[in-house]
Amino acid sequence: MFKTAIATFIPILASSFLLFVPLPKPTYHSLYLSNSLSDNASISHFLYALTRRPHVAGSEANSDAATFVLSTLTSSNIHSHIAHYLVALTLPSSRSLSLTPPPPDPPVNFELRQEIYDGDPYADVADQVVPTFHAYAKSGSVTGPVVYVNYGRVEDYVTLKEMGVNVSGAVVLARCGKIFRGDIVQNADMEGAVGALVYTDRKDYGGERWFPEDKWMPPSGVQVGSVFSGVGDPTTPGWPSTEDCERLNDEEVENGGQVPLIPSLPISAQDGERILRSIGGQVAKVDWQGSKDGPIYRVGPGPGTVNLSYIGKQYIGTIQNVIGVIEGAEEPDRFVILGNHRDAWTFGAADPNSGTATLLEVAQRLGKLQEKGWKPRRTIILCSWDAEEYGLIGSTEWVEDNREMLASRAVAYLNVDTGVCGPGFYASATPQLDGLLKKATQQVQDPDNSSQTIYQSWFGSSNSAEIERLGGGESDFAAFVQHIGIPSAMLSYGSGYPVFHSMYDDFVWMQKFGDPGFHRHVAVASVWGLIALWLADETFLPFNYLSYAEELQKYVKDLEHEISGKDINLTPLFKSIEELENSATKINNQIKVYGPSKHNIYGSKSFPGIEDAIIEAKSLNSRVMEICTA
Structure with a gap:
């Protein structure tokens, strides 16, 4: 009888004891991906709550969004706070645009207004949408003949010069999409134009049907955005x-060369086409033409002339970065940082709040792991940035405020901006993170094809996909990569979408076209969080610098081709890369085989993970038996 009772009691006691013993880290990582923790319904709820009102940086609505993010992180047992900064922001005070076409057409005064669509559930807050404008645009009023400049690239102006077209004294009309809008305006200024209009061409953003019937930009849709080419607050560079900080004055900011010196406005496809119909001169090249049912594009100048007037208001506004911290148990002074910006030009369902909702999903899953006993080895920091749309301001100010600490302690920065805007997985990274991206996508199911992983659909049978490199300043990784040299990555589902930065980027668009079941959001959360867990929990940081060496070799080969025939010796550079490759190979081999046992940090064991698992299993068995036989 006694033996039977003991036999029954031992497994019960062992099960109870195991509830209080932390699981191996890989078990938590697998649990993070389980259906029991992921929740597309909660992501949908987060996105709906975040996008009920337009919430541009500095607004009350964006402050409310910060409060929502803060409370959600706190409810997931993540210690959180708000870091405030006082930054220079701009809004339009007045703007107007009129066209004087050739006779007999009458003058046109454009309304510069995005139209509410039939059944728009946000019609009651449409008046809170910021008027269409370019942030940090030069104030002024200009009049001139119109010249069509295609996408406003340097090569487009070369083509115009070859055609004998001079843009000096003209107002240029450029379609957006190929280069940064700020560069469009800067290029126009460099060529002598007095003003710039940037429109969303139907060939790039439109379709036969448009939102809400289809995903395409409505004819009145306008892509709002900043024309500041720097990062951070323009008045406090560095x-x-x-x-009480020191600030540059307006003249000093303009002399810095990162804000345009001519006025500009973004306009809609319908307004752009109306202006195009007023332009004469030579017919533009075939690849400069628009949609099949549009007008024939000519380059001008004129005879149509426009008057463009823009007066901006600059003010010092308060922005709010929400910072959540899960403290590391063994290396609390080493940081794995995840970030997404929260502010939007309008409703921001795709850009950026698909990423914000995904960040909150990651936080919710990590909170559940903590409830089950998980503690990260290193500290994980979750960041909801403000004022990204103006010029990556929130993230840059935070990096500048904590530069020395981050430069010495940050392990990696993982960014998601527009988390989801359509099908297809995309990633960019510094090379040492390539392996983690591939490994993570091999463990997450493709949300659009349950028979394969994201990796299989991403790279396919031809292995033609690439991990892009983080170069420019298109999102919040910029300060981490370019200012303090932190390994970084950015990921998303979908790349580019028609209603970008317009008032039609709302919850309805996302629900109908971006991610109807919110399963792509779940997939991004899985990849994002899994990489963070590996970086936070692995004893040795899982960087692969062989990828870095291989990337450098590609660049040097390109450089070698460019300087062919010149008396420049690249041998020292090749030798340095070879040394890096040899060192990276040696480190990778040592990490795979040797490492300190958790039970003897001064010693070295072959396959230390296996050794630790054996020791822990023996210890657990001994403790259970001691309790049962006491």
Whole structure:
């Protein structure tokens, strides 16, 4: 009888004891991906809550969004706070645009307004949408003949010069999409134009049907955005924008060369086409033409002339970065940082709040792991940035405010901006993170094809897909990569979408076209969080610098081709890369085989993970038996 009772009691006691023993880290990582923790319904709820009102940086609505993010992180047992900065923001005070076409057509005064669509559930807050404008645009009023400049690239102006077309004194009309809108305006200024209009061409953003019937930009849709080409607060370059900080004046900012010196406005496809119909001169090249049912594009100048007037208001506004911290148990002074910006030009369902909702999903899953006993080895920091749309301001000010600490302690920065805007997985990274991206996508199911992983659909049978490199300043990784040299990555589902930065980027668009079941959001959360867990929990940081060496070899080969025939010796550069490759190979081999046992940090064991697992299993068995036989 006694033996039977003991035999029954031992497994019960063992099960109870195991509830209080932390699981191996890989078990938590697998649990993170399980259906029991992921929740597309909660992501949908997060996105709906975040996008009920337009919430441009500095607004009350964006402050409310910060409060929502803060409370959600806190409810997931993540210690959180708000970091405030006082930064230079701009809004339009007045703007107007009129066209004087050739006779007999009458003058046109454009409304510069995005139209509410039939059944728009956000019609009652449409008046809160910021008027269409370019942030940090030059104030002024200009009049001139119109010249069509295609996408406003340097090569487009070369083509115009070859055609004998001079843009000096003209107002240029450019379609957006190929280069940064700020560069469009800067290029126009460099060529002598007095103003710039940037429109969303139907060939790039439109379709036979448009939102809400289809995904395409409505004819009145306008792509709002900043024309500041720097990062951070333009008045505090290199230092944080705190209450009593020193600031550059307007003249000093303009002399810095990162804000345009001619006025500009973004306009809709329908307004752009109306202006195009007023332009004469030579017919533009075939690849400069628009949609099949549109007008024939000519380059001008004129005879149509426009008057463009824009007056901006600059003010010092308060922005709010929400920072959540899960402290590391063994290396609390080493940081794995995840970030997404929260502010939007309008409703921001895709850009950026698909990423914000995904960040909150990651936080929710990590909170559930903590409830089950998981603690990260290194500290994980979750960041909801503000004022990204103006010029990556929130993230840059935070990096400038914590530069020394982050430069010495940050392990990696993982960014998601527009988390989801359509099908297809995309990733960019510094090379040492390539392996983690591939490994993570091999463990997450493709949300659009349950028979394969994201990796299989991403790379396919031809292995033609690429991990892009983080170069420019298109999102919040910029300060981490370019200012303090932190390994970084950015990921998304979908790349580019028609209603970008317009008032039609709302929850309805996402629900109908971006991600109807919110399963792509779940997939991004899985990949994002899994990489963070590996970086936070692995004893040895899982970087692969062989990828870095291989990437450098590609660049040097390109450089060698460019300088062919010149008396330049690249042998020292090739030798340095070879040394890096040899060192990376040696480190990778040592990490795979040797490492400190958790039970003897001064010693070295072959396959230490296996050794630790054996020791822990023996120890657990001994403790259970001691309790049962006591």
